Amino acid sequence: MTAVSIRNVSMRFAGKKNGDSIRVLENIDAEVAHGEFVCIVGPSGCGKSTLLNIVAGFLKATSGDVLVEGEPVIAPDPRRIFVFQENGVFPWLNVHENVGFGLRKQTRAQRDQTIARYIDMVSLAGFENAYPHELSGGMRQRVEIARALAANPDIIYMDEPFGALDFLTRLKMRADLVRIWQSEKKTILFVTHDIEEAVQLADRVLVMSNRPATIQEVVDVDLPRPRHLDSPGYLEKRDRIFKVMGMSLRVGETAT
Amino acid sequence: MSADSEILGSALPARPPAGASRAVSGASPDTSEPVATDLGAPTSQGVFGAAPKTTRGGACAPQKRVSGKKLFVWPPSTDALLWRIVRPVGMAALFLTAWGLAVRWSGSDLFPTPGNVARGIVELIQKGLLFKYIVASLFRVSWGFTLAVIIGVPLGLVLGWYSRAFQALNPFIQILRPISPIAWIPLAILWFGVSDAAPIFLIFLASVFPITVSSIAAVQNMQPVYLRAALNFGLSTGELFRQVIFRACLPQIITGIRIALGVAWLVVVAAEMIAVNSGLGYLIIDARNAGKRYDLVVAGMVMIGLIGLVLDLLVRQLEKFDEVRWGYGRK
Ligand SMILES: Nc1ncnc2c1ncn2[C@@H]1O[C@H](COP(=O)(O)OP(=O)(O)O)[C@@H](O)[C@H]1O
Ligand SMILES: [Mg+2]
Numbered sequence: 001m002t003a004v005s006i007r008n009v010s011m012r013f014a015g016k017k018n019g020d021s022i023r024v025l026e027n028i029d030a031e032v033a034h035g036e037f038v039c040i041v042g043p044s045g046c047g048k049s050t051l052l053n054i055v056a057g058f059l060k061a062t063s064g065d066v067l068v069e070g071e072p073v074i075a076p077d078p079r080r081i082f083v084f085q086e087n088g089v090f091p092w093l094n095v096h097e098n099v100g101f102g103l104r105k106q107t108r109a110q111r112d113q114t115i116a117r118y119i120d121m122v123s124l125a126g127f128e129n130a131y132p133h134e135l136s137g138g139m140r141q142r143v144e145i146a147r148a149l150a151a152n153p154d155i156i157y158m159d160e161p162f163g164a165l166d167f168l169t170r171l172k173m174r175a176d177l178v179r180i181w182q183s184e185k186k187t188i189l190f191v192t193h194d195i196e197e198a199v200q201l202a203d204r205v206l207v208m209s210n211r212p213a214t215i216q217e218v219v220d221v222d223l224p225r226p227r228h229l230d231s232p233g234y235l236e237k238r239d240r241i242f243k244v245m246g247m248s249l250r251v252g253e254t255a256t
Numbered sequence: 257m258s259a260d261s262e263i264l265g266s267a268l269p270a271r272p273p274a275g276a277s278r279a280v281s282g283a284s285p286d287t288s289e290p291v292a293t294d295l296g297a298p299t300s301q302g303v304f305g306a307a308p309k310t311t312r313g314g315a316c317a318p319q320k321r322v323s324g325k326k327l328f329v330w331p332p333s334t335d336a337l338l339w340r341i342v343r344p345v346g347m348a349a350l351f352l353t354a355w356g357l358a359v360r361w362s363g364s365d366l367f368p369t370p371g372n373v374a375r376g377i378v379e380l381i382q383k384g385l386l387f388k389y390i391v392a393s394l395f396r397v398s399w400g401f402t403l404a405v406i407i408g409v410p411l412g413l414v415l416g417w418y419s420r421a422f423q424a425l426n427p428f429i430q431i432l433r434p435i436s437p438i439a440w441i442p443l444a445i446l447w448f449g450v451s452d453a454a455p456i457f458l459i460f461l462a463s464v465f466p467i468t469v470s471s472i473a474a475v476q477n478m479q480p481v482y483l484r485a486a487l488n489f490g491l492s493t494g495e496l497f498r499q500v501i502f503r504a505c506l507p508q509i510i511t512g513i514r515i516a517l518g519v520a521w522l523v524v525v526a527a528e529m530i531a532v533n534s535g536l537g538y539l540i541i542d543a544r545n546a547g548k549r550y551d552l553v554v555a556g557m558v559m560i561g562l563i564g565l566v567l568d569l570l571v572r573q574l575e576k577f578d579e580v581r582w583g584y585g586r587k
Contacts, residue, residue, distance in 0.1 A: 058484055078490040091582035092503040101488045133582040151489065172556035 002067075003155055003187045004032040004055060009064030011050055023212035024050050028064070030206055030215060032155075036179055037188045039198035041207030041241065049085060049159050051213075055189065056082050056157050068155070078102060081148040087104040089132045089143045095119065096128040098143050102151025118146040121180060133136045138169040142176075149180065155187045162197070174200055178225060195245070199238045200227055216252040217244045368551035373558060376551035385539070390563065392526050392534040400459025401432060401520045408464045408516075409509055412471020413501055422472065429468065437523045438461040441530050448531075455527035455535075462523040463516035470512025476507030507575070508584020514571045521564050536560050 011025040024047040032038045042048050053059040055066050059074045066127040068075040068080065076082070081102070089098050099118055103111045119125055132140050141161055145202075148156050162170045178201060184253055192198055198205045205219040219241055223233045352370045359369045380386035415422045434569070437458045448454040478501065486500040528537025537554050543552035575584055 005569075056488070058487070076484070076488045076490075078488065080488075082484070082488050084481050086479075086481050088481045090482060090485070090500070090503070092506065092579045094578070131578050133584065191403065 001034050002031045003034045003036070003069065004072045004189065006051075006055060006132050007052070007065045007067065008032045009061045009066065011047065011054065011059075012062045025054075025061070026212040026214050027209060027216055028213070031176075032187060032189055035185050035187055037178075037190065037201060037203045037206070038206065039177070039194065039202035040191045040206045040208060041195055041198045041245075042213060043210055043245065044193050046208050046211050047213040048193070048208060051192050051208075052082075052157050052159050052189065054079060058082070077152055079153050080122060080155040080157060081151050081153040083144050083148050083156065083158040083161045084162060085142060085211075087137075087140050087162070087164075087241070089128045089147065091110075091132045094131050095124060095135075095143050098132070099146045099150050101147055114150050118150040119200075122176070123147065141165065141173065145177070146178075149184060149186075151192060153186070157188065158188065158190045160192055161190075163192070163194075170197070171234050177201065182225070195238060195241045196229075199241065205237075205241060206243055211247050217241075219244075266529035290563040356360075361457055366548070366550060366552055372551040373554045376549070377558070378540075380552065380555060386559070389534060389536050389539050390559065392527065392532075392538075393536045394563075396455045396527075397459055397517075397520050397524050399452075400456040400524075401463050402518060403456070403460045403512065404463035404467055404516060404520075406468030407473050409502075412468040412509075413475055413497060413505065415468070416472040416475025416505075417497075417501060427471075429465065433465045433469070438526050441527065444527075445531055449494055450531060450533070452532065455524055455529040458527045458531075459520045466516040466519060467509070467512050471505060471509050474508035474512075475501060477508075478504050503579070504510065507580045510571070510574050510580060513574075514568065517567055517571055518564070521560070521567060541568070 004237065006028055009025055009028040010023075012021040012023050013151075014020070015022050028051060032036075040048055040051065055073065057066075057073045057080075063208045090101065094102065096115055096119070100111050103114055105116065115128075116125075119128060122145055124139060124142055124146065127135065127139065132143065135143070141164075145161070162173050165173065174197060190198075190201060202221050205221060206215050207217045207219060208214070209216045218244075219237060221237050223231070223237065227234055233242045318369070335538055354417055356369045356371065359367055377386065380389075408508065415425060440461055441454075444454040444457050448457060482504050486496055491499065524535065525537035525540070528535035530536060530542045533542075536559055540553050540556040543549040
């Protein structure tokens, strides 16, 4: 059963000169199953955000189709919530109001209960009345994740959600995300340029090439969770992706 | 790195019981960020042991990281407060003295001394004119300005959002905008006669353009990520305007409103000199025409300045609300 299928998607942007065009995506084919955690990795600027925006309905592909539950995607939909690279939490609402943003149709009691549950899940209890500018980057990202979860979508799209965070915070956020994904049983399509992040999180990793991007390889990360970052299985998957992306594991050596 | 040093995800798929969840997984939401670590606990102490100001909900306001000796001190010491009062008051005293001496030494009998002006103000109060004229001026400003806000803000938001409407109307706005409201006075008198409607119309004209233009700019410069988030949550057009576009633009709209109120106050005085027979502008013209009472002219000017200051301070208070404070850079 597939939740998302990406069929032969290509994307060109108009270039600077008239008639010029930048080829960004080239014949992308991929499928995501229900409840699956899929990561897309690729070098910066290869078109990962572009692909995710097409899948979510924010951009229209030059050619090809995206189907969700067999239906073509034409516009964004509250059943699929996007977590943005550049934090999309509303600065004029406090944490409680932000998390409840997708719950406008519920009664107040229902809404308060849902909000409390997800604020608790992302460990922000006690910060309900704080405004985003009073929070750290990691906490703001938690608010956005809670807002996405509270809306009870079938699918969550995440575009480098931890990219702006420091190493330790990122590690912690990943562990929390896996825990939440396991308990909430959502389908997650997660974009990152960080190979380690992809192997730590995903059931499957789609490796994209440089522009114009194609899917170079699909790596099944069939490792049990919790994952140990120094287990042979983990290292093998990680090294495989490094190799596909044409990178050396030794710092100082030129890429092949 | 030991075998179990970094474990990702829980072996048990279920979420830990509510009580334990924070202790196990969320003891420190962000290990490396000081803001997140101790909830609501004071993270720094003022020099005098006063608790730091915490924001609503017990969240610690981001603390300035301090290095070395220089501590961020709250509340400010009494010395600093004293100086904040002493400096401007001292400067004003110096200015008034210089003014008084200049009038006396020059032997001018036309220009009033500060003492004359003060007596003029007292005279106006005793005759019951001062209060009456202030109310008359404020009444006109309130009406013209409120109308400008009611029309300018929605108009600006709509024009900022719908680019075709903007293309059609923007040249029109840009041509009307540089015409001083003073230039409209003859037409205003022609249309409204000598009544309150004329200055109200002029004040409306003066303030509607800054408000509209700043609202348009606010929408056009809005961060696209808020819009995309809003679209994602499936908002109707009405909800989009009320809950996202308006809220995202509010800080800039308030700035436009501040500018517009300043202009409105400038214009009411000019309008009252011509189109009506009450108000602070009328006071100034009347004092001159009826017996060259320059003490009352300057008294009127002083009142206009003071009230302008108070109006600006009031609008500035709007910028302090949590819902807009994010829009003014670092506090
Ligand atoms: N609206 C646009 N117009 C023109 N070029 C664009 C546009 N959006 C993205 N691009 C280009 O497409 C390429 C891929 O961008 P993006 O998807 O953001 O990359 P990634 O997320 O992988 O870092 C980049 O070279 C970028 O400059
Ligand atoms: Mg990107």
